[in-house]
Amino acid sequence: MAGTTLEISIRTPEREILVDITSRVEAAIGQAHATFTGVATVFVPHTTAGVTINEGADPTVVRDIVDHLRRLVPRESGFRHGEGNSDAHIKASLMGSSVAVPVEGGRLRLGTWQSIYLAEFDGPRDRRVWIVPITAGSEDQRASGGRP
């Protein structure tokens, strides 16, 4: 992996659970890129897990999210895919495979109530999360590219 990209590993404890990874993401960025300001792309390289940002203060919120997604996409819905985890694939696409997180001076700049969650839908498993830092900038790409 390129020197700037970071990886963290998470053991998810249940089949369906949102695991708060905010402090893990912040620690990884703070250690490797303490002065970085821009956007961190937090990317999940799996197809039965996703990533989302939601409330971190009251743990019942993410349990409500998991429960309601289970109602919207029940495990047994006459799916074609033989592995019995099509529901997990569908929920992963509903949540998405990445979030963009503003960073300032090596610290996450989230809203007051926001946390970053690995959204596990087919655990328990060992999951990885990649973090790619992208420096903020508003350069005129065309102008600078045109200079000799």
Added chain:
Amino acid sequence: MAGTTLEISIRTPEREILVDITSRVEAAIGQAHATFTGVATVFVPHTTAGVTINEGADPTVVRDIVDHLRRLVPRESGFRHGEGNSDAHIKASLMGSSVAVPVEGGRLRLGTWQSIYLAEFDGPRDRRVWIVPITAGSEDQRASGGRP
């Protein structure tokens, strides 16, 4: 906030509504970064509102989106969270907390019918939107990093 990051404020008029913020986002970028070419990360620092891109021409489209999300995630569904707004948290994660918008020369480069919407699910409220500009570029990060 870092000098490159912009913030706009929006007062949402209803509990559930998609508010078109395209011109606000474009004006903020055009004023601060008139020659910027790249991607704007449009980020919502809230947990009961999200952001999405959809049709801007016919206003019935976004009303259909709001109505159908209400059917998929009714406000009363036996949720655990005591504040009575778990539906809003779930819809926020379904829409997502950020969108990436191509920008060229300080102007948004959206598809013909696309607009950017703040997706309010627990208003009316005062909401903020952060815009982080990221310059386009295809530099070989490893090569440049490897030079002394």
Added chain:
Amino acid sequence: MAGTTLEISIRTPEREILVDITSRVEAAIGQAHATFTGVATVFVPHTTAGVTINEGADPTVVRDIVDHLRRLVPRESGFRHGEGNSDAHIKASLMGSSVAVPVEGGRLRLGTWQSIYLAEFDGPRDRRVWIVPITAGSEDQRASGGRP
């Protein structure tokens, strides 16, 4: 379009289908930006199609995704929008209009089972996909900006 942004065209063969565009995206990046390392923003400039990352090995997975989205958002649900494709607009927002894909040395860095899908919900149509490369970097934007 700026020199760094790429465009690919896709003819979708059905009303609702997930079309694997991974090799098209990789070929476009590899040809134009063979040494690029960072994140590719893959953006769909349409409002009745989106883009998502999911399993590429077993084609039944994406058929299950399409089928289940049709159950969640049936075409006839008493919508206001007169064109009869509100379901497609809603599904597009559920999937999202862009994905962020890590790239290293001009090659996509996806998880083992991940593919990128154009999510068509109102085809068959000619669709475009824009790819904006963003170089990875963890520079201190504020420090560099502060230097004369």
